[in-house]
Amino acid sequence: MQLVLASESPARLNVLRGAGVEPHQFISGVNEEAIVDSLPEASPEVVVVTLAEAKAQTVAAAVAHQFPDSVVIGCDSMLAHDGLLVGKPGTPEVARERWTTMAGGTGVLLTGHSVLRIQGGVVGAIASGTASTTIRFGLPSPAEIEAYIATGEPMAVAGGFTLDGYGGWFVDGIDGDPSSVIGLSLPLTRRLLVEVGVSVVELWQR
Numbered sequence: 001m002q003l004v005l006a007s008e009s010p011a012r013l014n015v016l017r018g019a020g021v022e023p024h025q026f027i028s029g030v031n032e033e034a035i036v037d038s039l040p041e042a043s044p045e046v047v048v049v050t051l052a053e054a055k056a057q058t059v060a061a062a063v064a065h066q067f068p069d070s071v072v073i074g075c076d077s078m079l080a081h082d083g084l085l086v087g088k089p090g091t092p093e094v095a096r097e098r099w100t101t102m103a104g105g106t107g108v109l110l111t112g113h114s115v116l117r118i119q120g121g122v123v124g125a126i127a128s129g130t131a132s133t134t135i136r137f138g139l140p141s142p143a144e145i146e147a148y149i150a151t152g153e154p155m156a157v158a159g160g161f162t163l164d165g166y167g168g169w170f171v172d173g174i175d176g177d178p179s180s181v182i183g184l185s186l187p188l189t190r191r192l193l194v195e196v197g198v199s200v201v202e203l204w205q206r
């Protein structure tokens, strides 16, 4: 059984590799902004799951013949904070503004996953879900925030922070699944695989 990761994310790839799975990685190329704009009234959970499903379905359609007996997983992560649902800061200015409001507070990192089963080259069962993890942010000083921005890290990750990178110095704690924050929730993925008739151990590289 092959696992196809519909993601360009090195973090998601590394979570799977660290958990014994060597996926085939394909970038979906979906227009995430257009999908978010089409969901003005949707809940944060619906937004991240819709994005994850779009990525998984796009890649599954493209690889079904190449991987006729496989599962495809799509993901999306966003931070719910101060009534906003935000993704990657993108620029130093946005990262600075986010950290100025996040410091000392909490946020919820939402990760949506969608798992599609391909059998005999045909896309069949689909299972989707969301993991949410409460993040308790530390109190970096203005100088530390500037130094963190200077690393370049916060601009390229959902919520503008990491657990396993420079950002770890500024996260006091979490309530929930750490793999979900880093990029791919292992327990959620395991449950979704069961829903499409696959046991995670079938994917382990022995």
Ligand SMILES: Nc1nc2c(ncn2[C@H]2C[C@H](O)[C@@H](COP(=O)(O)OP(=O)(O)OP(=O)(O)O)O2)c(=O)[nH]1
Binding pocket: 006, 007, 008, 009, 010, 011, 012, 027, 028, 075, 076, 077, 078, 087, 088, 156, 157, 158, 159, 161, 162, 163, 164, 165, 181, 182, 183
């Ligand atoms: N290493 C690490 N990366 C993180 C952490 N938190 C978020 N990220 C990264 C993982 C993902 O690459 C990215 C989440 O942003 P997106 O959901 O837009 O995914 P991305 O565009 O990177 O890849 P994808 O849409 O799956 O092709 O942020 C963390 O704690 N550690």
